[in-house]
Amino acid sequence: MNLLLEFLWLLVTLIYSYVEALVKLFIPLKRKSVSGEIVLITGAGHGLGRLTAYEFAKRQSRLVLWDINKHGVQETAEACRKLGATAQVFTVDCSNREEIYNAAEKVKRDIGDVSILVNNAGVVAAADLLSTQDKQIQKTFEVNILAHHWTTKAFLPEMMKNNHGHIVTVASAGGHVAVPFLVSYCSSKFAAVGFHKSLTQELLALGKDGIKTTCLCPVFINTGFLKQPSSRLLPILETDKVANKLIDGILCNQNMIFVPPFVKLSLLLERIVPERALRAMNKFVKIKFDAVVGHGGKEN
Template sequence: MGFSEAIVSVVQVIGALLASVYFALECLVLSLIPRRFRRKDVEGDIVLITGGGSGIGRLMCLKLAARGAKIVTWDVNSAGNDETVKAVKANGGECVAYTVDLCNRNAIYAAAAKVKEEVGKVDILVNNAGIVSGKNFLEVPDHHVERTFNVNVLSHFWTVKAFLPDMMASNKGHVVTVASLAGLAGVNKLVDYCASKFAAVGFDESLKLELMVGGYTGVKTTVICPYYINTGMFDGVRSKLIPILNPEYVASEAVDGILLNTPVVILPGFCRLLIILKLVLPLKGGYMMYRACGGHMTMDDFKGRPVQNGTRLTEKQVLAAQTPNV
């Protein structure tokens, strides 16, 4: 690089820094405007949510349907899927379900083709499905590691490949990645889960930049990074300092993240400060902070949602399994 080119690069960097200050002020001003004035209209939009058969996925289905969106729920659990459809329709919304094994790339592509033919172009894709093992690294069977990556990140590649081209063609759409705070900071007994969620966060960030470079300003991406949520997926988790999140709160904030086109949603918000501390503290200092917050023992009593034949049970099935026959 010649001297003149170096000068141009320095000037560009300074210009970018000044622009960043402007954009930071812009974000501050927008944050002062009540959310109800900034939410986009999704009435009539087709929203596809993976893992919509239970938990946060079902709540997001209900909340987006209440805003007039047409819901498509994908889940490996057909019973849970049917419960979601009934719940949405009972509230006056539109919803169709497809039983899809997100570990199977060909099944994803086949289901995507059926959705396009039977429902229409997907406007908002929410990759919400996730699974967790919750064991020490050496105790996790190899096939569990593979399944974790298949569901938590590789399925995102196949769903986005299936639906993104239509979004790009119209320069309108939204790709949502439900990741985790564990995708920004490692956790004891969650090596495979954290690795998959780090990958999901990286997927979102790289896709976001690729769309911006390509000029697809109308195609938005949002990554949701919540702390532990009080659902069956993390049953038994304990937290010393950070409160375990209420599912309704997480679903509401996730939906608002979509409606406000928020690039990154971290829940609870003050955890942004902990992530910054992780980046600036030396390793030993970061580890002391980790133990002080109780991060080392959160998974000690983990149980998780029961699974039968590779399929997680619905809330009703869990309750039935816990009720003795008399």
């Protein structure tokens, strides 16, 4: 009998969820305030990390900015201060676990408890697998996914104690759909998406529903990391547009953000379209960028 009741409750929940999702398409979601929140952003010295810092600065958050590039992160901090926010700078190599833990201790001691953590730092090596150096593969995983573990382990305990916080994972559409000549990058981003999903479920299982999670999955962003990216169908995104989508998703406690939204369709197609058709579709989309191929050749 209990099983039947649980099943009926599941049906009610499913119906309610679909109705709620439909309503949200037409009614603007309430956005939370991040004023006064201590926000730590990794990779804040350039690109998406920098522009995300600006968005939080406009909302009077207290910023803690990490980057391996001292000059770049200081420039970000100066711009944030001009927007009226406080900003503290730390030079941190996110491929180094001990540097992360040491910097985290300084933040907690000198500034306070981080309540919004944006794991944004990332690296990419565009090459076929055999042309990718071992140290490049290792660093890709150290920065793109292992650092997420170390930063989260450093700041999550206080969030859990207060049942308040937000952990943001900057992943990629390449964390759902693979791209040739980005084997290490896509692998690390698949791991980042898995990290986000598993952490979300774990926090719910522990009853910590006050800690929100968000995962950002954009297609190519015009940051200069990849040289000359192009595609027949996928847009090359401008960094400010992606930062706007990210801050909007954080303020609305959105769990998964795809930019552009139609990327979701590719996830469905991968599960229902025959393999031969998928290969033909990928060929038609024609994703291209400069990459090292065949120990020195170029894929244009």
